[in-house]
Amino acid sequence: MRLSHSFVKTLHDAPKDETARGAQYLSRAGYVHKELAGVYDYLPLGLRVLDNIKAIVRDELDAIGCQEILLSTLQNPEPWQKTDRWDIEKMDVWFRTELAAGGELGLAPTHEEPITNLMKTYINSYKDLPLAAYQIQTKFRNELRAKSGIMRTREFIMKDLYSFAATEAQHDEFYHKAETAYKKIYDRLGIGEDTYQTFASGGVFAKYSHEFQTLTDIGEDTVYYNADRSVVLNEEVLNDEVLAELGVKREELQSAKAAEVGNIFTLKTKYSAPLGLEFMDQDCKKKPVLMGCYGIGISRVMGVIAEKYADDKGLVWPEQVAPYKYYLISIGEAGTKKAEELYVGHEDDVLYDDRDLRPGEKFADADLIGLPYRVIVSDRGLEKNEIEVMNRATGETKIFPADTFNFKTIAF
Amino acid sequence: MRLSHSFVKTLHDAPKDETARGAQYLSRAGYVHKELAGVYDYLPLGLRVLDNIKAIVRDELDAIGCQEILLSTLQNPEPWQKTDRWDIEKMDVWFRTELAAGGELGLAPTHEEPITNLMKTYINSYKDLPLAAYQIQTKFRNELRAKSGIMRTREFIMKDLYSFAATEAQHDEFYHKAETAYKKIYDRLGIGEDTYQTFASGGVFAKYSHEFQTLTDIGEDTVYYNADRSVVLNEEVLNDEVLAELGVKREELQSAKAAEVGNIFTLKTKYSAPLGLEFMDQDCKKKPVLMGCYGIGISRVMGVIAEKYADDKGLVWPEQVAPYKYYLISIGEAGTKKAEELYVGHEDDVLYDDRDLRPGEKFADADLIGLPYRVIVSDRGLEKNEIEVMNRATGETKIFPADTFNFKTIAF
Numbered sequence: 001m002r003l004s005h006s007f008v009k010t011l012h013d014a015p016k017d018e019t020a021r022g023a024q025y026l027s028r029a030g031y032v033h034k035e036l037a038g039v040y041d042y043l044p045l046g047l048r049v050l051d052n053i054k055a056i057v058r059d060e061l062d063a064i065g066c067q068e069i070l071l072s073t074l075q076n077p078e079p080w081q082k083t084d085r086w087d088i089e090k091m092d093v094w095f096r097t098e099l100a101a102g103g104e105l106g107l108a109p110t111h112e113e114p115i116t117n118l119m120k121t122y123i124n125s126y127k128d129l130p131l132a133a134y135q136i137q138t139k140f141r142n143e144l145r146a147k148s149g150i151m152r153t154r155e156f157i158m159k160d161l162y163s164f165a166a167t168e169a170q171h172d173e174f175y176h177k178a179e180t181a182y183k184k185i186y187d188r189l190g191i192g193e194d195t196y197q198t199f200a201s202g203g204v205f206a207k208y209s210h211e212f213q214t215l216t217d218i219g220e221d222t223v224y225y226n227a228d229r230s231v232v233l234n235e236e237v238l239n240d241e242v243l244a245e246l247g248v249k250r251e252e253l254q255s256a257k258a259a260e261v262g263n264i265f266t267l268k269t270k271y272s273a274p275l276g277l278e279f280m281d282q283d284c285k286k287k288p289v290l291m292g293c294y295g296i297g298i299s300r301v302m303g304v305i306a307e308k309y310a311d312d313k314g315l316v317w318p319e320q321v322a323p324y325k326y327y328l329i330s331i332g333e334a335g336t337k338k339a340e341e342l343y344v345g346h347e348d349d350v351l352y353d354d355r356d357l358r359p360g361e362k363f364a365d366a367d368l369i370g371l372p373y374r375v376i377v378s379d380r381g382l383e384k385n386e387i388e389v390m391n392r393a394t395g396e397t398k399i400f401p402a403d404t405f406n407f408k409t410i411a412f
Numbered sequence: 413m414r415l416s417h418s419f420v421k422t423l424h425d426a427p428k429d430e431t432a433r434g435a436q437y438l439s440r441a442g443y444v445h446k447e448l449a450g451v452y453d454y455l456p457l458g459l460r461v462l463d464n465i466k467a468i469v470r471d472e473l474d475a476i477g478c479q480e481i482l483l484s485t486l487q488n489p490e491p492w493q494k495t496d497r498w499d500i501e502k503m504d505v506w507f508r509t510e511l512a513a514g515g516e517l518g519l520a521p522t523h524e525e526p527i528t529n530l531m532k533t534y535i536n537s538y539k540d541l542p543l544a545a546y547q548i549q550t551k552f553r554n555e556l557r558a559k560s561g562i563m564r565t566r567e568f569i570m571k572d573l574y575s576f577a578a579t580e581a582q583h584d585e586f587y588h589k590a591e592t593a594y595k596k597i598y599d600r601l602g603i604g605e606d607t608y609q610t611f612a613s614g615g616v617f618a619k620y621s622h623e624f625q626t627l628t629d630i631g632e633d634t635v636y637y638n639a640d641r642s643v644v645l646n647e648e649v650l651n652d653e654v655l656a657e658l659g660v661k662r663e664e665l666q667s668a669k670a671a672e673v674g675n676i677f678t679l680k681t682k683y684s685a686p687l688g689l690e691f692m693d694q695d696c697k698k699k700p701v702l703m704g705c706y707g708i709g710i711s712r713v714m715g716v717i718a719e720k721y722a723d724d725k726g727l728v729w730p731e732q733v734a735p736y737k738y739y740l741i742s743i744g745e746a747g748t749k750k751a752e753e754l755y756v757g758h759e760d761d762v763l764y765d766d767r768d769l770r771p772g773e774k775f776a777d778a779d780l781i782g783l784p785y786r787v788i789v790s791d792r793g794l795e796k797n798e799i800e801v802m803n804r805a806t807g808e809t810k811i812f813p814a815d816t817f818n819f820k821t822i823a824f
Binding site: 005006007008040043046050065071074093097101107118121122128133138142145 | 423448453458483505507526543552555
């Protein structure tokens with residue numbers, strides 16, 4: 001995209017109440033626009049980041065046989081009453097609304113109930129199992145306090161996956177596939193090295209659940225880990241019983257701040273039993289389906305990545321999620337002529353700063369927007385047959401010959 | 413996709429209150445699942461249709477320089493109060509909700525107010541204009557009565573585009589570009605021949621608006637047109653004054669039922685004036701920005717196409733929006749072996765009915781699901797080196813040599 005054609009401009013100030021550094025940059029660089037506390041619009045650059053994250057998540061889930069659907073936001077109270085999650089005392093994040101035609105509805109904060117209900121139409125026999133379906137959809141949670149920019153909001157984009165199995169073995173097999181898919185996803189998102197599968201409380205029905213936690217100073221959680229990080233615990237399960245079971249001693253554990261970027265739960269029959277999702281087994285007996293659920297907050301992950309890698313100049317996007325790979329800056333007449341030539345055919349990878357601005361302003365915007373590579377094509381450089389490329393994450397600079405320059409050959 | 417891997421099965425019955433034929437088929441064929449009146453889930457086949465429609469819309473809007481964003485659902489009352497559209501008496505389709513932290517919010521039924529507000533951050537000078545931004549997003553309207561399946565719902569997916577101009581000439585130029593883009597969109601969606609740009613009431617600020625109406629017996633509207641359809645009027649503007657202005661006589665007009673598939677409005681300063689969206693003009697005077705809005709209901713269009721082309725056997729999708737292009741049926745042992753070979757590498761174009769069912773059941777499902785081409789690979793056919801292909805829309809059948817068969821060479 002040409003910056004001269006973009007309606008978004010970088011801003012000098014972030015909204016006053018935006019305290020996290022990455023969140024300030026996301027506003028100032030024009031990725032998001034704050035509507036109200038915990039409610040954001042996504043501008044063209046921000047939407048591209050979301051789309052990149054979604055594409056990676058879809059790709060890995062499709063690879064393990066998951067089927068994509070799209071469930072509704074508006075919720076009938078009935079199934080939620082059956083599982084005892086309709087009352088505000090039981091689930092305090094409900095947004096409620098009233099039908100003009102009469103009757104109360106909720107805005108879905110999660111979708112276990114409707115998907116369990118939906119599957120009653122499609123699961124009848126053990127032959128229909130196992131199966132897994134997911135969606136990427138906007139969810140609503142009536143948080144008392146929203147914070148950390150797009151990391152914890154009232155309206156957010158989530159990937160939620162649900163699995164359905166006939167036996168514990170079937171469930172476990174899929175659960176492990178999902179664990180592996182999640183690790184691949186975080187690797188591809190550029191946060192794999194600092195993201196750990198941690199033991200967390202599983203609630204009433206399963207001993208443990210697993211969270212995926214990314215180490216970062218901005219995180220709201222504290223995790224405890226041993227030296228090789230083969231065991232990582234959430235604070236809530238740090239007790240003698242759990243430590244004994246996992247075979248680690250408290251004094252062997254270090255702590256770090258972390259942000260949750262996903263979670264996976266074994267639900268057993270928590271939703272299928274009250275909602276009557278049963279299958280006819282090989283022994284001709286009806287049994288409740290065994291379920292699991294697997295979440296990744298798409299917009300939250302974008303926020304975590306923004307916070308984790310931000311430096312004192314702006315955002316620093318990993319290549320795989322960056323809205324564009326290259327920030328192309330033209331300086332001078334010959335520089336502009338050459339930059340125009342280079343841009344053609346690379347519109348989808350290159351954010352081209354073709355604006356009539358001083359070089360210093362372009363450099364500052366390049367740093368703030370945080371694309372992986374800054375490419376400078378200037379009159380002075382071209383005189384020496386040089387194009388300068390800077391790696392945003394490391395600050396390292398390389399010179400490439402201008403006459404044979406090709407974006408694809410950039411490597412650091 | 414292999415149907416043996418799909419969790420969705422075709423159903424014998426549609427929901428009891430689903431009266432429109434296309435809507436019944438959408439439920440029975442497994443494109444949608446009804447949550448409550450006017451609220452639907454989209455299953456894998458339905459999501460693919462939505463994605464195809466979205467891709468066409470995006471492509472044509474990007475081609476005329478529109479920039480994609482994503483605005484929030486949750487709405488602060490303030491800007492809507494300024495334009496006098498917050499009161500239920502003024503806009504009766506609001507869903508309202510309450511913040512746990514205190515304060516009333518609305519679920520956006522449209523987005524003129526928030527985008528006008530947003531642009532106050534980015535539009536300052538005549539140099540920033542013209543510009544156009546759009547989103548594809550879920551909207552909520554508290555309709556007293558929902559009807560015709562996914563054609564008129566309480567929760568629906570809409571593309572809404574907004575244009576911003578400094579002068580009438582600038583506005584008109586974009587408006588005409590949008591008209592042309594809309595015509596291309598309907599052509600590519602397979603409804604171009606029966607979709608007409610019609611004169612409708614423009615409300616207070618513009619003399620006319622334009623609707624795009626698709627002729628179909630299921631439509632809720634009546635349109636009037638002359639023999640060559642160079643003039644098409646919505647019922648609401650069929651009066652002597654308008655007829656005189658357009659130079660047509662009432663007796664020259666025929667009527668037909670039609671369904672609205674889009675609309676475009678000149679808004680002038682209806683929203684920019686009360687919300688204070690101004691720009692500094694070349695004469696150094698501040699002036700309100702001239703706006704236009706341009707809607708296409710993505711899920712509604714899916715419903716209109718379903719209704720318009722359905723026949724007595726099921727759905728009939730135009731090629732460009734069909735979830736898959738080919739419905740591949742294997743019959744017998746050799747047929748299955750050959751079908752498996754053909755399927756490889758075409759997973760994204762082919763819905764492969766590899767289920768262990770009688771041929772008659774597969775044929776019925778093929779008709780109900782309504783993909784453009786049914787491809788039968790059977791033992792009996794292969795003995796004669798034949799693969800039979802049927803065109804779902806016309807019922808025409810062609811025989812292709814099995815040994816050189818290639819999906820890409822199918823043509824009718």
